[in-house]
Amino acid sequence: MTIVVARHNGIVYAKATVKLFTFRLNVFTYLADGVLVDTGPGRFSREYLDFFKSRTISRAVITHHHEDHSGNAKLLTDIGIPVYAHESAHDLLQRRALLPFYRYLFWGKRQGFRAIALAGQFSENNCDWEAVAAPGHASDHVVLLNRNRGAVFTGDLVVTPRPKGIFRFESIPKIIASLKTLNGLDYQDLYCAHAGPVKNGREMVNRKIDYLENLMGKIIELSDRGWPSRAIANKLFPNKQLLTYFSIREWDSEHLVRSVLENR
Template sequence: MLRTSIHEDVVCVEIVLNRQGRESSVYVYLTDGMLVDTGPQNVLSEMISFYEQNTFESVVLTHSHEDHVGTASWIEQNLEVSVYIHPYGMTICSEQAAYPLYRQVAWGVREPFNAKPLTDTFHSRSTSWKVIYTPGHADDHVVLLHEETGRLLCGDLYLTAKPKVLLSFESIPQQMNSLRLVLDYSFESIYCGHAGYIASGKNMLRQKLDYLENLSGEIIHLHQRGWSAAEINDRLFEPNHLLTKVSDGEFDTMHIVTSVLRGLAPKEG
């Protein structure tokens, strides 16, 4: 199901997925002839209807995860529209998707497509967007900033102010660095890939950074007292997180602990 709303000249397309009675959302944004992200493959038919009713000249992908690029192949094959992504994501997108079964069930299996490389600036019809490289959630993650209007299209940089679980390949230190980098710019509202439009978005990003810094401090403090990663995890987080079971451990609170400690290791060496 698609729900649409408009904020600050941005069409916000909420893709609502219902899994065993629980709703989750993914967002696609359209502004000034630029489509940002394309949603998962398993809502292709609904997205085709949206594409046929709206015009755009370019597609910018915030990163290569399947819930953001799932219908890009259809766009490439059926519309005369170029798709752009950070250079690190180009090869990933051109190859057959390789991700665990639970994610294939959740989002569908996206088809390969060809994307062009983003540079530091992207021009939509009449707007110049600053492209900021923000790794941590994905190696090819970017956000799009229009400082004149204070809008930040932020992909999965935000998600939630207090993350309680992490993917095995994510990096807490990188996420904190990306948040610090972005917070130095002038903006107020954010358009998140899963939380949607947040008018006070800069404040929420700051809250997330504060949370991650405090959490990292606790982890490092316990580590310096001789606690193991498992002991720290048991101390700070609730056990048996549902997502950990469903994902066979790809999502886990333990990844938060080990990510922070990996970031600490070079300093100790």
């Protein structure tokens, strides 16, 4: 396994491509002005440790606690680099992650570590940053804005403009609210943890908002006509995604439907 290191508008990124059977997914970590955004999955720990040691990193910030973002945080603390995270995730992060088996196979383990509370605003190497709460994918999720560069790091908030399902723990109404918060920020460049540097990022965010709001309308209309959630999911998403089976339905189109109906 290997990671690819490259640059985009002066920002360094390390991309790992994780494969298991026929399923594959890219994951990106970013380094901007001494701040490392996310730490990558533990499955690539050796490669990431080499990357960390080859760069000047003043601090690391994780966008949320999931193992593909916090998987190598313990490596960083072991070599003296402080890791910051939303305070609500600290108890989880202190313990080794207990993962569904498929996620352990895919991402690897995540050791416990001590995180430092992430402030809403901070400075590093004469650059000003803002950490903005963006729940929906995870309750502790934040997006990070580098004000000097006009660059925003969005973790798992954006990923794709037209999701066909979500994880059981996600909330569509909260994701929409967070996307609107994101587009209220002053940014030019958008960096996603799975899609990489996104061209026309603000446009993609608006497309996702429109898609999800239209989808909510369809779901509510069908529900008002007496359709159960599984039937709605089958109608709106007739082609089942591989991840549904791979995750043993932890990720499923029906979770998207239920998320809308439970919060209408």
